[in-house]
Amino acid sequence: MNETIIEVNNLVKKFKHSFAVNNLNFKLKKGTILGLLGPNGCGKTTTLGMLLGLIKPTSGTVLIDGKDIENEKNRTSLLEKINFISPYIELPKKLTVRENLMVYGRMYGVKNLKDKISDLMQNLNLSEFKNRKTGELSSGQKNRVSLAKALVNDPEILLLDEPTASLDPDVGDYIRTYIEDFAKKKNKTILLASHNMNEVERLCNEVMMMKKGEIIDKGTINSLIDKHGRKNLEETFLKIVRE
Amino acid sequence: MKLHRMYALSIRHLYLIKGSFPRILDLIYWPTIQIILWGFISQFFTMYSDYYNNTIGVILSCAILYDFLFRSSISFNMLFLEEIWSRNFTNLFVAPLKVSEIITALTATALLRTLIGIIPAIILMSPLFGVSLFQMGPALFLLFLSLYLFGTTLGLLVTSGLLRFGPAFENTAWSSLFLLAPLGCVYYPLSILPEWLQILAKGLPLVYIFEEARSILVNNVVNYSNIISALVLNLIYFTSAIAIFYLAFSGARKKGTLINVGE
Structure with a gap:
């Protein structure tokens, strides 16, 4: 600590x-x-x-x-060991949620990537959108995908x-709660x-x-x-x- | 209709043009290049109308070779531009990617993208016009290799500009090759250029590649000195372009443009 x-x-x-x-x-x-x-x-x-x-x-x-x-x-x-999220950058809109996470997971050399993506999708309520193009999602959903990308390497x-x-406010609170849990549980x-x-x-x-x-x-x-x-x-x- | 509103929209674009040298250059560029290129082609056919026995074969083969060069360069640029358009640019540069890995990945993907575009055209040449590129034999592979190296070199130079100057450099991505078309002697021999331009043109690998292509198609003679000259020049330009890309990356980090790519 x-x-x-x-x-x-x-x-x-x-x-x-x-x-x-x-x-x-x-x-x-x-x-x-x-x-x-x-x-x-x-x-x-x-x-x-x-x-x-x-x-x-x-x-x-x-x-x-x-x-x-x-x-x-x-x-x-x-x-x-680091990752970054900002509202001023986005993930490729024409790739599906799953494809985007696969691309970045591979870039960060994540092991057991399919399991990792599956966990992230489940935890961030993204499973139902996994085959949807990222550009078709609402801003709240896109934000959750960006967060999934930022957590894919367990930074x-x-x-x-x-x-x-x-x-x-609802999506904002959801993201804050998730970040809070992530930081505290995993130090x-x-x-x-x-x-x-x-x-x-x-x-x-x-x-x-x-x-x-x-x-x-x-x-x-x-x-x-x-x-x-x-x-x-x-x-x-x-x-x-x-x- | 209100004049002041239309005026406001017009000056929004004029401000953009006024503040960007690449945009001004782009406006002047296309008409000038078209006139120069077609001027030389017309001059050649006026002076040497009996030069080719197989006009359609030579023109079409050179057109395909030039298109391969065009596509390999544009593919490289497009892969980079896609990241800017999708606002994904910063994500890539915060990922653990080395510059050398970016260059290698773009070069390999650009080749794949180019082949997808060019292979159907090559296949169609034979049934439609009775012309086969493969009549050029094994030398064809070396010509393609040379063209691909030069296309990638131009791609690297344009993406260096995009890294350093941002999306204002985008138009250069589309127009870079047309600048070289008149000098590259794609459709006419080097001798058609004025002497002072010939000196300049000899500094480009394109001249050797297209001179050689015509030599094989018209005379059935493979002149390896042309192929070697093209490859040597390509290696020099390609190595320089890699160095320029590294410099542009370093410059972009100094300017802070990797984190904020916009208009």
Whole structure:
């Protein structure tokens, strides 16, 4: 429980003349669910991108399990333990649900893939759609397929960029419950970028607030609420970002 | 009908054109290429109307060979574009895939896609026009190999542009081959080009491939020096294109475009 799984040191990303991320430092222990909060454009997605090795940092290091993700030799083996979900990316629409999961399962080298897919479909109520084209599904169903894809490799680290954005409350709650169970039962590490304060309060045991590419505060949810003398996380967030 | 609404819709597209050099180039590109290509073809037939005894066989064989090149390049580009259109692009790059694995998988799948398209056309040539590509003998395999390597090279260069500049580079995917058609001497011999263009054309493997195809079809002579020249040039271009793809991937990571591919 105490081993550090993510370590970010002096991380900087500069695009042309502005800093998207400026001198980020944090460590995450295995089993932590960290909420990454901040206004639009504060550098949350850029941070996730650097953790995934999708964006090259201007300087600084991202260590996953003690290994630098920028090292090409480490990158592939580290990505086998990570997965990502975002409302801004989709799975191929013309492939069926089962075909999509087969493709990504093979890409991640999942063993007993058919059983794994069958379990995921059952747990995420996707069995009845397995032969339907992904593009024909509703946004709630598509979101569940994306979550199935993100869990197909049983990732040690799950990066979630606004996982319930644009979902109705019922589907949103279903996804949150599933993620909560997945993290707690299997001691998985989750980094959740979200604007939904209720979601963050429910899922996360730690929160990191960002503004203009920098960490402006971090701690447990209760410690931040107490520190800033507010009633809940939303009021605390508003106070911090408006200061 | 309100003018201001129509104007608004028009300037939405004009803004897009104004802000994108590849889009402006695309508008100018097609008419220019068509005029150059058909200008040379017309000039050739005006000057040497008795050149071919077997005009239909030579033209059709060259057309099929050129189509094979076109399809192998477009197939490579299409596989990449499909990921952008379906917004699946980022999923691929967060998966544990090496760049070398992406290139190999696309190259192999593009070949399969090309063969599905071209085999029926080759089979139809014989009953419809009495022309068989197989009369070119074993050299045909080497010509196809050369064309496939060059098609993949162009595919790699276009996808490098897509990686680096995003979907604005998409039109280049469709038009890259037409730029080379006039210089590649697909339907006429190298000698028809002005001398200064001949120097440029000799830098392309296409010239050697199509000169050789005509040599086999018209004179029944296989000139292996042409085939070797094409293969050597192809290997140089193919290796360079792989290096450019790696550079584009690195550039895209620096620019952050792998996580946000859009208009």
